[in-house]
Amino acid sequence: MSKTVKRRRAAPKKSRAGSGKKSRTVQLRYLAHGRSGDKGDTANVGLVALEPELYPILVKEVTRARVARHFKGMASRVERFELPNLNALNFLLHGALDGGGTISLKTDAQGKVYSTALLRMTISVPEALGRRLRLPRA
Amino acid sequence: MSKSIRIASGQGFWGDWLEAPVRQVEAGGIDFLMMDYLAEVTMSIMQKQKSRNPAAGFARDFVPLMERILPDLVAKGIRVTSNAGGVNPRGCAEGVLAAARKLGLAGSVRIGLVTGDDLMDRLDDLIARGHLLNDMDTGRPVTDIRDTILSANAYLGMQPMVTALDRGAQIVVTGRVTDTGLTLAPMFHAFRWQVDDWDKVASGTVAGHIIECGAQASGGNLLKDWQKVRGLTNPGFPIVEARPDGTFYITKAKGTGGVVSVASVTEQLVYEMGDPTTYITPDGVADFTTIHLAPAGRNRVLVSGIKGRPRTDQLKVSIAYFYGYKAVGTLVYSWPDAYAKAKAADKVVRGRLADLGLEFEQILTEYVGVDATHGRLAGEPSPDLAEVQLRIGVRAREKAPVERFTREIAPLVLTGPPSVTGFAGGRPQVEEIVAYWPALIDRNEIEPHVTVDILEA
Numbered sequence: 001m002s003k004t005v006k007r008r009r010a011a012p013k014k015s016r017a018g019s020g021k022k023s024r025t026v027q028l029r030y031l032a033h034g035r036s037g038d039k040g041d042t043a044n045v046g047l048v049a050l051e052p053e054l055y056p057i058l059v060k061e062v063t064r065a066r067v068a069r070h071f072k073g074m075a076s077r078v079e080r081f082e083l084p085n086l087n088a089l090n091f092l093l094h095g096a097l098d099g100g101g102t103i104s105l106k107t108d109a110q111g112k113v114y115s116t117a118l119l120r121m122t123i124s125v126p127e128a129l130g131r132r133l134r135l136p137r138a
Numbered sequence: 139m140s141k142s143i144r145i146a147s148g149q150g151f152w153g154d155w156l157e158a159p160v161r162q163v164e165a166g167g168i169d170f171l172m173m174d175y176l177a178e179v180t181m182s183i184m185q186k187q188k189s190r191n192p193a194a195g196f197a198r199d200f201v202p203l204m205e206r207i208l209p210d211l212v213a214k215g216i217r218v219t220s221n222a223g224g225v226n227p228r229g230c231a232e233g234v235l236a237a238a239r240k241l242g243l244a245g246s247v248r249i250g251l252v253t254g255d256d257l258m259d260r261l262d263d264l265i266a267r268g269h270l271l272n273d274m275d276t277g278r279p280v281t282d283i284r285d286t287i288l289s290a291n292a293y294l295g296m297q298p299m300v301t302a303l304d305r306g307a308q309i310v311v312t313g314r315v316t317d318t319g320l321t322l323a324p325m326f327h328a329f330r331w332q333v334d335d336w337d338k339v340a341s342g343t344v345a346g347h348i349i350e351c352g353a354q355a356s357g358g359n360l361l362k363d364w365q366k367v368r369g370l371t372n373p374g375f376p377i378v379e380a381r382p383d384g385t386f387y388i389t390k391a392k393g394t395g396g397v398v399s400v401a402s403v404t405e406q407l408v409y410e411m412g413d414p415t416t417y418i419t420p421d422g423v424a425d426f427t428t429i430h431l432a433p434a435g436r437n438r439v440l441v442s443g444i445k446g447r448p449r450t451d452q453l454k455v456s457i458a459y460f461y462g463y464k465a466v467g468t469l470v471y472s473w474p475d476a477y478a479k480a481k482a483a484d485k486v487v488r489g490r491l492a493d494l495g496l497e498f499e500q501i502l503t504e505y506v507g508v509d510a511t512h513g514r515l516a517g518e519p520s521p522d523l524a525e526v527q528l529r530i531g532v533r534a535r536e537k538a539p540v541e542r543f544t545r546e547i548a549p550l551v552l553t554g555p556p557s558v559t560g561f562a563g564g565r566p567q568v569e570e571i572v573a574y575w576p577a578l579i580d581r582n583e584i585e586p587h588v589t590v591d592i593l594e595a
Contacts, residue, residue, distance in 0.1 A: 038410065040576065046407075046408020084427070085428065101178065102179055102461070105500060105531030107506065108510070113511045
């Protein structure tokens with residue numbers, strides 16, 4: 001990890017500081033889809049909101065730091081880019097492919113399934129939205 | 139020309155579905171067929187083949203494929219752009235010519251041959267004149283690996299292909315050109331766009347990026363609602379319907395399976411993406427944050443709004459070099475305690491390798507069914523797994539330790555933990571590792587050397 005992780009987020013399901021609104025914890029698979037690939041020893045993960053209204057939540061919750069923490073020990077450095085036009089975020093996971101390409105011994109030497117590994121992450125969504133979209137609690 | 143043109147994807151990589159280009163041509167209604175054969179390390183494989191046989195070194199499948207579809211291509215006036223030429227584009231073009239003659243099409247097929255991307259013979263001269271060809275990722279100078287280089291090619295853009303099309307080529311055969319150039323060239327040829335119209339370059343580049351991986355834009359490998367994707371026994375590979383104003387539709391042939399939707403196109407757009415504002419090709423820089431997608435009917439998506447910036451002064455060079463050796467061995471352990479047995483077996487193998495004093499750059503163990511795809515993120519496995527595949531990989535600069543490792547898997551069947559199977563494939567194979575070295579070079583060192591020949595059948 002290149003950066004020290006900032007203090008942890010407030011525990012889910014509690015009232016969020018300042019907003020006074022309830023939230024629920026949801027796995028990203030119910031909020032986004034995506035695809036991943038490789039460039040050398042870097043895997044890219046494109047994360048796409050399943051619905052446009054979910055995109056701002058991804059922007060706010062799926063931060064560079066949280067993704068770096070999610071992939072701790074599996075990537076050396078994480079970058080994030082925003083594509084609001086596609087309701088998508090693009091993450092670069094540097095040093096994630098064990099040398100990458102033909103050098104790597106990994107089953108997933110080309111990072112093809114890192115996208116689904118990111119979908120394991122959980123984030124908070126407003127309770128009202130979670131109820132309306134019937135998002136399963138993690 | 140003011141009407142739209144249709145460019146069909148026929149192949150997303152060397153080894154893609156053989157029937158795809160045939161179905162595209164049979165369905166008709168297309169003007170161009172683009173076929174991408176070259177992944178990053180493909181050139182080195184072809185170089186190795188050429189060193190054994192000077193007539194080899196290109197995508198062999200391409201010639202019999204052309205033989206199969208040439209009569210239809212000629213009858214329907216469909217033109218082909220392809221980088222099937224690899225490190226021997228002339229040999230590839232001549233193979234197609236021979237096929238045309240065999241089919242009695244002499245006099246009716248012109249082949250455009252693009253060369254000048256191959257830098258192998260110029261490498262020492264370039265290095266001597268101060269072109270460091272540093273690894274773009276690590277910054278190391280190419281002199282570190284000079285003696286192990288197997289191939290070196292500059293990525294050419296669309297321009298020589300546009301020239302070939304302008305000169306009447308029906309089939310354009312190239313070596314290392316960008317995947318996107320194969321789609322851009324037909325647009326610039328047909329619409330007479332200015333090469334410094336950067337928004338048009340960017341639009342064509344995005345179109346090329348969408349279709350360069352074949353069915354991956356039209357329902358293949360689609361994660362969103364994958365269970366609802368129908369008809370993948372006959373997936374319709376994507377088709378770009380390009381318009382002179384730079385906007386275009388992505389669609390597929392009627393009656394085919396798969397799906398073209400905003401979701402299918404979006405997943406392909408984010409595939410292998412870096413900084414989305416700066417997608418660099420030899421022809422210009424595209425800004426993927428300006429792409430606008432809109433549904434435009436069944437299996438039809440409108441793509442518009444794309445902005446671009448001027449091309450850079452450098453071209454990318456792909457260098458392949460010999461790195462070392464690797465091998466991967468697998469065994470399957472069954473219930474009960476499948477995972478525990480596999481872990482115990484791994485310990486035995488590592489102990490034996492250590493006792494033999496073998497040195498490896500790396501030994502990597504994965505447990506398929508437990509952690510092979512998501513690592514620790516997959517969490518603790520169920521204690522009741524039906525089976526686990528033990529997968530051990532090793533890598534070394536020398537061949538001997540890797541060779542010896544390949545003898546250490548089968549013995550586990552009788553000398554290790556119980557309930558083991560899945561060794562019918564025999565001893566693991568030692569593989570030579572050819573690694574990839576991306577670099578940059580001044581554009582003006584390359585472009586004067588690029589030539590376009592027209593060959594007549």
